[in-house]
Amino acid sequence: MASPVTQEGFIHRIPMDDWASRVRAFLLYGNPSQKMLIAEGEAGCGKSEITVQVCRELGLEPIICPGIGAQQMEEFLALTKLEVDEHGNGRVIQGVCENNIPTARMSHDVKYRITVDGKPKTVIPWIIDECFTGTTGQMNQLRAALTFRKIGSIELPPETYIIGTTNPESVEYSSRRTVDAAVMDRCAVYRVYMEFEAHMRYLASLEKSGRYPQVCRMFLRMPASKRFWELASPRFWHSQFGLTWQELSSDPGISEDKRIVLFKAELENYFQIMAHRSKLTERKGATLSAASLLTEFQKFMSYGSDPKYYPISGNDILAPKNGKEEQVALFEGWNKAGQHNLIGVTIQDTLGIIGDKNCDELDTEQAEHLATLLDLSGGGLVSQFCMDVFTTQRDGNNPTGTKNFTRLMKALSTKSVFSEIQATIKKQGELSAAVKAEKNRLSKKG
Secondary structure: OOOOOOOOOOOOOEEHHHHHHHHHHHHHHOOOOOOEEEEEOOOOOOHHHHHHHHHHHOOOOOEEEOOHHHOOHHHHOOOEEEEEOOOOOEEEEEOOOOOOOOOHHHHHOHHHEEEEOOEEEEOEEEEEOOOOOOOHHHHHHHHHHHHHOEEOOEEOOOOEEEEEEEOOEOOOOEOOOOOOHHHHOOEEEEEEEOOHHHHHHHHHHHHHOOOOOHHHHHHHHOHHHHHHHOOOOHHHHHHHHHHHHHHHHHOOOOOHHHHHHHHHHHHHHHHHHHHHHHHHHOOOOOOOOHHHHHHHHHHHOOOOOOHHHOOOOHHHHHOOOOOHHHHHHHHHHHHHHOOHHHHHHHHHHHHHHHOOOOOOOOOHHHHHHHHHHHHOOOHHHHHHHHHHHHHHHHHOOOHHHHHHHHHHHHHHOOOOOHHHHHHHHHHHHHHHHHHHHHHHHHHHHO
């Protein structure tokens, strides 16, 4: 008999921010059940790191199993280990993999207790990275974990929430020949991808703590370079590109010529691997080479340390290293020279940071400085900036962001551009009201 349920065809992908929202809802409002959330995305798109980040933002330290296929069978089954007590007596206990598998003691660990809507809740996130790479025996253990909340003879804590990550089915990364229908029936799979702005926000947070070079991130921000970002994975831009350059450029013992040679060698190695994989999977389309990327990067850096040729990082706008006066002078100079693209990139980067749900609340001094720069940016750009700040924070239900919008508007109220901002926001409000009224009319008519 044919199934009465059918949904064949295209499956929509969701951006990583939406996946983060789904994980957050699962952990905060879900109940431990025979279900596993899974993020399926291209290698290096950030699915594992974002999943871990969401857990930590909620105050939860996830237990991470680094790939079922990476665990030896006897290890994954959590058989035995020898432990010596304080008196020197040895004993054999189960749970050799307690760093990879949740154990009963975690139910009583305060690290896994959070408050949701005023009520206490115990949440133990268990992240299984590359969850579909195991053997048939390991997949059976995964099914047992979902069905009976057990791994071998180890009972999982009842508060365990299981989340997996996997690459799409391919000859290079993932094979699901060992995964039966009983496992898949218990999985909610989301196809995910990283958006450019979300990745820029992530790299900006690393830059702020000194873990990513500003020059690499602002290079990617430039309109001429943004097309490169789409041709390689977020992992490449983070590790092979950014961190490699940070390591090489920070070492005073490496000459400039040698630095470029070593950087190019690492880029070439990555692109050789990608070319081989593309050949295996017969992927076609735009390509990126180490030589072309390095040429554009060197061109971007060709002005040395002269700041007037580079956009300003949003991190520096919010915490000026060189002083507010210097930044104001740069904006005035860019306006005179017609270099409005540098103003646009700077404002867009600042918006990306303020739009982050984890952004700190703007203080009065920051808001005043940002308002001064926005006043030099032109009415159209600043109006769009304010609307984006408002809608981003409203849609993200972020009280801090709402305060930022209010404080920024107060600072802008004394600027010449304020009347144009008000007119734009009013027009946007009227348009939104008209669209809403039309939707209501059509729904009543239907």
